[in-house]
Amino acid sequence: MNQYDVLIVGTGPAGLSAALYATRYKLNHLAIGEIKGGQVGFAFKICNIPTEKEILGVELAQKMFDNVKNAGANILLGKVEFIKKTEKGFLVQTNQEEFQAKTIILATGTKRKKLGLEKEKELQGKGVHYCATCDGFFYQDKVVGVVGGGNAALTAALYLSNLAKKVYLICLEKNKQELPAEIVWIDKVLENKKIEIFWDAQVKELIGDENLKAIVIESGNKDKELELNGLFIEIGGVANLPKMDFSLDKDSEGLIKVDKAQQTNVKGAFAAGDVSSGSNGFKQIITAMAEGAIAVNSALEYLKKFN
Ligand SMILES: Cc1cc2nc3c(=O)[nH]c(=O)nc-3n(C[C@H](O)[C@H](O)[C@H](O)COP(=O)(O)OP(=O)(O)OC[C@H]3O[C@@H](n4cnc5c(N)ncnc54)[C@H](O)[C@@H]3O)c2cc1C
Numbered sequence: 157m158n159q160y161d162v163l164i165v166g167t168g169p170a171g172l173s174a175a176l177y178a179t180r181y182k183l184n185h186l187a188i189g190e191i192k193g194g195q196v197g198f199a200f201k202i203c204n205i206p207t208e209k210e211i212l213g214v215e216l217a218q219k220m221f222d223n224v225k226n227a228g229a230n231i232l233l234g235k236v237e238f239i240k241k242t243e244k245g246f247l248v249q250t251n252q253e254e255f256q257a258k259t260i261i262l263a264t265g266t267k268r269k270k271l272g273l274e275k276e277k278e279l280q281g282k283g284v285h286y287c288a289t290c291d292g293f294f295y296q297d298k299v300v301g302v303v304g305g306g307n308a309a310l311t312a313a314l315y316l317s318n319l320a321k322k323v324y325l326i327c328l329e330k331n332k333q334e335l336p337a338e339i340v341w342i343d344k345v346l347e348n349k350k351i352e353i354f355w356d357a358q359v360k361e362l363i364g365d366e367n368l369k370a371i372v373i374e375s376g377n378k379d380k381e382l383e384l385n386g387l388f389i390e391i392g393g394v395a396n397l398p399k400m401d402f403s404l405d406k407d408s409e410g411l412i413k414v415d416k417a418q419q420t421n422v423k424g425a426f427a428a429g430d431v432s433s434g435s436n437g438f439k440q441i442i443t444a445m446a447e448g449a450i451a452v453n454s455a456l457e458y459l460k461k462f463n
């Protein structure tokens with residue numbers, strides 16, 4: 157069976173940074189991930205990485221992946237289905253292979269939160285979407301809505317304003333000051349004539365059978381029906397984890413609790429990036445990369461002690 161000192165699950169910023177550090181430390185490692193570059197590929201423009209003036213998310217995702225692979229990292233594209241705790245460490249299973257690892261780094265990110273509304277599932281892909289850069293193309297000259305008030309929602313609204321004729325932004329926040337987003341994006345949204353913001357608002361109902369036709373929002377205690385063609389839901393994520401036969405401590409948001417070494421409650425199991433409670437909950441590319449690096453450094457220290 158394939159044996160590794162460090163097995164990294166995830167090939168987003170956290171997993172790729174961990175794979176790069178593992179390569180530089182000459183650790184016997186493998187990174188297994190489903191999506192090259194992770195969620196970065198879903199972002200519109202990335203403007204907060206010091207080495208990049210401005211870069212499309214999809215370009216940065218590919219660039220990170222290629223750079224790390226070219227540095228010599230061992231990367232396998234695939235899905236980890238199950239992780240078992242063993243005497244020697246961990247047994248990591250994909251649907252095709254099994255790998256034994258002394259330590260693991262979980263860098264599996266998050267999956268998109270749903271609104272939890274009736275019809276949301278049946279209208280997914282038929283007007284209801286969770287990725288503007290992936291599906292926005294279908295809404296040229298149409299009317300769309302974006303739900304959320306963070307960076308992802310604001311950048312989605314800006315991206316869609318280049319395609320659609322009208323963009324409604326529906327957010328729970330009551331004003332500009334409350335938006336949990338970068339001021340640069342907030343100002344761009346407020347200046348954009350195509351974007352209309354509904355403050356203190358939430359979506360109550362999705363209307364349409366074959367396709368989404370309209371939504372009902374509750375804004376300032378009043379219901380309002382908005383006719384639109386597409387709705388993009390950008391309200392954050394929930395931890396994305398494979399099944400395991402051991403239990404990891406989680407915080408109140410369901411993220412894996414880690415200490416400052418990215419160590420979880422299970423010895424030899426580390427977590428990094430959006431799936432972890434690290435970096436004071438600041439979920440960004442740069443913090444995910446830093447956590448990936450710290451996790452490998454901690455795995456190395458662990459291996460020195462227990463090998
Ligand atoms: C629309 C959008 C715009 C954003 N814009 C910015 C921005 O401008 N600047 C910024 O700093 N941040 C931005 N972010 C946030 C940033 O993308 C994340 O913080 C970052 O990608 C987290 O990295 P990660 O490696 O922890 O997780 P992710 O990027 O989510 O990567 C997780 C990886 O794990 C893999 N995976 C999951 N489960 C399994 C499994 N069972 N088996 C194998 N692989 C698995 C996935 O395929 C993926 O490769 C944005 C996010 C979104 C959604």
